[in-house]
Amino acid sequence: MEGSSKSTLRGGREGRSRSYxxxxxxxxxxxxxxxxxxxxxxxxxxxxxxxxxxxxxxxxxxxxxxxxxxxxxxxxxxxxxxxxxxxxxxxxxxxxxxxxxxxxxxxxxxxxxxxxxxxxxxxxxxxxxxxxxxxxxxxxxxxxxxxxxxxKTQQLTDEIDVGYDVMVTIV
Missing domain, CATH: 3.40.50.10140 (Toll/interleukin-1 receptor homology (TIR) domain)
Structure with a gap:
């Protein structure tokens, strides 16, 4: 799978760039x-x-x-x-x-x-x-x-409210 992979705060999961x-x-x-x-x-x-x-x-x-x-x-x-x-x-x-x-x-x-x-x-x-x-x-x-x-190649982007008045954007 092409694309980058970035770890981030998301309940232990990773956000990934991936193709559909x-x-x-x-x-x-x-x-x-x-x-x-x-x-x-x-x-x-x-x-x-x-x-x-x-x-x-x-x-x-x-x-x-x-x-x-x-x-x-x-x-x-x-x-x-x-x-x-x-x-x-x-x-x-x-x-x-x-x-x-x-x-x-x-x-x-x-x-x-x-x-x-x-x-x-x-x-x-x-x-x-x-x-x-x-x-x-x-x-x-x-x-x-x-x-x-x-x-088609797409970026997956999610915004998650983690409950600490912090918004984490996953790219």
């Missing part, structure tokens, strides 16, 4: 990397913690991918025909599905209609079309609304 349920993981096929990097940077600028393989791959690929899914509060599945054909992409998406993670589908290929295992994962979920059919900024705004606080 983990990061947003982007699961994509490398052919879409240029657009995915643009999405990643745009979300980071809006305060989201983004996990993407280009930043975090080390050691065992399968272990790193599994931990990324396990620690995610949301998984962005970047759908395309190449994504569907990739065994690594399938593993990430199916693992997220099996862990009942929030999955947000992003359409990367114009007019692509997911079927088979990818169609099942997409199901009836709302998806966001980043294929170029619509303006990028419009789709990004829609995506941010859907993500809400999932993957």
């Amino acid at each position: 349920g983990g990061h947003a993981m982007i699961s994509y096929q490398w052919a879409d990397q240029k657009l995915v990097l643009k999405i990643k940077e745009s979300l980071r600028q809006k305060g989201y913690r983004i996990w993407m393989d280009v930043d975090h791959m080390e050691g065992s690929t399968l272990q790193t991918m599994a931990e990324a899914v396990q620690n995610a509060s949301v998984v962005l599945v970047c759908m395309s025909e190449r994504y569907k054909l990739s065994q690594n992409c399938r593993s990430e998406a199916e693992y997220a599905f099996s862990l009942e993670k929030k999955i947000v589908p992003l359409l990367m290929q114009r007019a692509y209609k997911p079927d088979g295992w990818l169609g099942m994962i997409k199901g009836t979920k709302l998806f966001f079309d980043f294929s170029g059919k619509y303006p990028f900024d419009q789709k990004l705004t829609d995506l941010v609304k859907e993500l809400g606080e999932h993957g």
Whole structure:
């Protein structure tokens, strides 16, 4: 968990800076990397913690991918025909599905209609079309609304009356 941790007067507990349920993981096929990097940077600028393989791959690929899914509060599945054909992409998406993670589908290929295992994962979920059919900024705004606080970094701040005419602020 990223962020600082500060001990303070609070009945023996600590105040912490933490993220809301983990990061947003982007699961994509490398052919879409240029657009995915643009999405990643745009979300980071809006305060989201983004996990993407280009930043975090080390050691065992399968272990790193599994931990990324396990620690995610949301998984962005970047759908395309190449994504569907990739065994690594399938593993990430199916693992997220099996862990009942929030999955947000992003359409990367114009007019692509997911079927088979990818169609099942997409199901009836709302998806966001980043294929170029619509303006990028419009789709990004829609995506941010859907993500809400999932993957967003927040400071927890509490004020507590400790009964000694002293107010303690925990940051």
